[in-house]
Amino acid sequence: MRVWAIAYDPSDFTEELYQKGLLLIDSTSSARIKRFYRREDACRGLIARLLPRILLKQRGVASHMMTFAATEAGKPYITTPDINPPIAYNLSHDKGFVVMAFTNGKAHPPEYSIGVDVMKVHLPRRDSYRSFVDTFHEQLTPLERKLLSPAVPENEGLQRFFWMWTMKEAYTKALGLGLSFDFSRIEFDVMANIVRVDGRVPQGWKFHKFQATEVEELYVGVVAEFLEDDSETLVVPETDPKPWFESFKAATFVEHAIRDLAQAEK
Template sequence: MTIIKARIVRYVPQDFTDQLYEAGLSKLDEGTVAQIKKFYRREDAVRGLISKLLPRRILREHGIDPSTAVFDKTPANKPFLLSPQLDPPLAYNISHDNGLVGIVYGPGINDAPAFQLGIDLMKVRIPGNDTFETFIGYMDSQLTRLEHHTLLSTPLPQALQDFFWIWTMKEAYTKALGLGLGFDFARVEYNPKTNVLTVDGTVPTGWAFHKFTSQVGVGEGEEMYVGVVAQHVGGTEPAVVHSEKEACPWIVYEDAVSFVQTCE
């Protein structure tokens, strides 16, 4: 299996000062800064800032001056490093939601420039004032019959966490393919009870899925997140889904303040 790594940055808005925000922007080129400043909400701008800093920090850790880097996007809007040309190429993918921003990266060995590596993470919550049943109803067209039945027959709060395992599985897989919203989510089915994923009714070969959890905050302010890394490893073996209870020593967690302060 190709060695991958991930870095998850925890972002708490009240800890992220204006001075820190400006310091982070100073590490980026004018065009990227202009993109970030288009966000109306500061929280969105900070998540965008961290998302832009993450691949640049990875490059610096590889001994490459990030100011020389040129990034581009696939037709499906998946970012990739256009130059400099590395050997092997750098594969990476980014995801963010609420208080977390994450990147997974490693050697790009196939299907350039998407490299069939994806990550998705989401906060476990029901948005707004919806009930769980109403929330699931909004997503019904993207769920299979088995997924729908599993969720509605499982007691809360486990059913809510199971939904986000299902959703992040679908997102991570399609992002790894480099297709994003161009792929019908109902083709991907994940059973959180058996920990089995199928595509078009068949377990795909040559894939590994890594589940992880993270918490932001403490006490009553604690927020739960779930995430999935999808990695095409090649070969003819059926896809393996690694439980969140299994060790992921390649995932490093940082808080946003120290992350931006140490970005050079």
């Protein structure tokens, strides 16, 4: 399993770079990106579509051979034939980060092998810590609510909440279900690093925690990887260095994508 994290800074992302990047993707994806009202959302969408294409390019796939589809829940997956082993991937973005987690797809189909979520640790404007947490009361378990109690320092409690939420998101995205799954069924004991679903630890999962800082802002995230066996579920704590985690600046990434994908066509 690996993660590519792209740090997005609007000041580095020129109009020329944006337009050249659009030429690297299919017309349907390009049209969808152009419908975004805010340019920063369009740029993040462009990065998200370039990431799996660069992954396929590294496998020797020409751009015109790259094909994708989406599940009924909207989760994208690779349909390019004859990739061995198959590739499972998932994307997430929030504010200044776009991340892609990927692995060899062992599940059948591979679109249900992996999920990732990343979020900036922050309070929305005009929200207090208490009112923010209370908004999610019904989607948290009694233990999670206890771990977010007023007795916990606000900074610590806020980070705990985002670890819990990204864990829930990553797990349900790996299942291909997303928000259709009742999040209160999933419990992340952030103190013991234990995940429970319906009160029990699920079998055959590995959860990788990561965090990153961009422009002095903290982001946390989780990758949920289904291993397809009866092994004990493991939560891998945040460690540094992380050999499976690579971070790139958005402008540099797109410049390399323009070069590399053009070469893939020659």
